Amino acid sequence: MNWRVALSDLDFDNREKQAVQKVLDSRWLTMGQRTERFEGAFAEYLGVKHAIAVSNATVGLHLANLAVGVGPGDEVILPSLTFVATANAVLYAGARPVFVDISSESDFGISAGAIEAAITPQTKAICVMHYGGYLCDMPAILALAEELGLALIEDAAHAPGSKMEDRHAGTMGDVGVFSFFSSKNLAVGEGGMVTTDDDELAKQIRLMRSHGMTSLTWDRHRGHAHSYDVVALGYNYRIDEVRSALGLVQLEKLEASNRRRREVSEFYRSRLSELDGLSIPYMQHPGISAAHLFPVLLDPEVDRIEFMEAMKEQGVQTSIHYPPVHSFSYYREWFGEVSLPVTEVVGSREVTLPLYSSMTDEQVGIVVDAVERALEHGR
Numbered sequence: 001m002n003w004r005v006a007l008s009d010l011d012f013d014n015r016e017k018q019a020v021q022k023v024l025d026s027r028w029l030t031m032g033q034r035t036e037r038f039e040g041a042f043a044e045y046l047g048v049k050h051a052i053a054v055s056n057a058t059v060g061l062h063l064a065n066l067a068v069g070v071g072p073g074d075e076v077i078l079p080s081l082t083f084v085a086t087a088n089a090v091l092y093a094g095a096r097p098v099f100v101d102i103s104s105e106s107d108f109g110i111s112a113g114a115i116e117a118a119i120t121p122q123t124k125a126i127c128v129m130h131y132g133g134y135l136c137d138m139p140a141i142l143a144l145a146e147e148l149g150l151a152l153i154e155d156a157a158h159a160p161g162s163k164m165e166d167r168h169a170g171t172m173g174d175v176g177v178f179s180f181f182s183s184k185n186l187a188v189g190e191g192g193m194v195t196t197d198d199d200e201l202a203k204q205i206r207l208m209r210s211h212g213m214t215s216l217t218w219d220r221h222r223g224h225a226h227s228y229d230v231v232a233l234g235y236n237y238r239i240d241e242v243r244s245a246l247g248l249v250q251l252e253k254l255e256a257s258n259r260r261r262r263e264v265s266e267f268y269r270s271r272l273s274e275l276d277g278l279s280i281p282y283m284q285h286p287g288i289s290a291a292h293l294f295p296v297l298l299d300p301e302v303d304r305i306e307f308m309e310a311m312k313e314q315g316v317q318t319s320i321h322y323p324p325v326h327s328f329s330y331y332r333e334w335f336g337e338v339s340l341p342v343t344e345v346v347g348s349r350e351v352t353l354p355l356y357s358s359m360t361d362e363q364v365g366i367v368v369d370a371v372e373r374a375l376e377h378g379r
């Protein structure tokens with residue numbers, strides 16, 4: 001499709017090209033100096049002690065679950081209104097995902113009250129997801145985790161740069177996980193980062209990232225080690241130098257690019273909140289959002305398929321975040337019917353509008369006009 005306004009777009013220029021060229025010229029392709037620099041720069045940006053780069057956020061979530069000790073017989077409480085990988089990672093670790101509802105139709109983050117109600121003696125961890133870059137109710141969730149001695153994982157795939165009172169998303173729980181997939185705020189194609197302030201967790205995550213081996217090819221290349229031992233059943237969840245080089249450039253752009261995303265979101269809010277036929281979540285939200293997504297909630301009488309078709313006819317791409325995980329065939333087979341009323345309302349009426357940092361004012365205007373027409377069409 002040749003969209004007038006696509007759902008997302010990269011913010012790449014010559015700097016990314018040069019960074020990749022330098023890696024190729026250096027003749028060192030896998031985890032090395034650039035990966036170390038990317039990890040260091042990311043940790044410094046967030047104000048966290050350890051940042052461990054990985055192949056993608058899905059494997060990062062797997063490592064996070066393993067590191068905090070999630071295993072067979074355990075339960076992990078998480079939202080269903082998330083990307084399926086959040087839940088798959090719990091299954092990879094051999095544990096059972098327990099889906100709970102989100103806060104409300106204007107705050108799509110996991111509900112602290114629902115978490116509390118779902119706790120059992122088997123509960124090992126809570127995994128929150130900061131939808132669209134908007135932080136979950138972290139004060140309440142942190143207090144709950146602390147009181148009950150539960151591990152807290154943050155799926156911060158949408159939230160690099162989101163913060164509240166100077167604390168970044170991905171640094172509040174025990175482990176944070178970021179995604180650098182092509183459509184995310186910081187894009188390298190495939191990549192991710194795991195963050196923690198805990199030395200022991202960091203050590204475990206580094207070990208499991210590379211086959212449970214006690215030294216890396218890079219260490220041996222630098223003459224720091226001659227051999228290695230294998231002390232755990234690990235994986236190859238490493239990143240490479242090309243992607244770390246892209247990540248370093250993208251990280252430099254992140255603050256400005258998130259600012260533009262917030263500006264576009266504010267403009268959408270001011271124009272779209274006047275319209276009949278939809279409502280807009282996060283109209284009042286504390287903290288600073290990385291503004292990864294711009295979701296709207298259609299009124300019940302607006303047909304979502306017709307609305308999205310009408311947008312498409314005007315050249316504007318839209319999407320749905322998300323079909324709830326508990327509604328997928330695979331999960332229904334495993335866990336049977338689960339009832340999550342607010343998640344189901346949002347899952348059936350949400351539409352995501354285009355949002356990316358290189359969006360022009362003209363493109364934002366095209367989307368707003370298209371929404372107005374699509375709403376007339378859809379009712």
Ligand SMILES: *Cc1c(COP(=O)(O)O)cnc(C)c1O
Pocket residue numbers: 055056057058059082083085086129155157158178179180181190191192
């Ligand atoms: C993108 C995403 C992931 C998975 O990230 P990958 O890097 O593609 O593995 C996990 N959780 C959420 C909420 C995401 O949006």
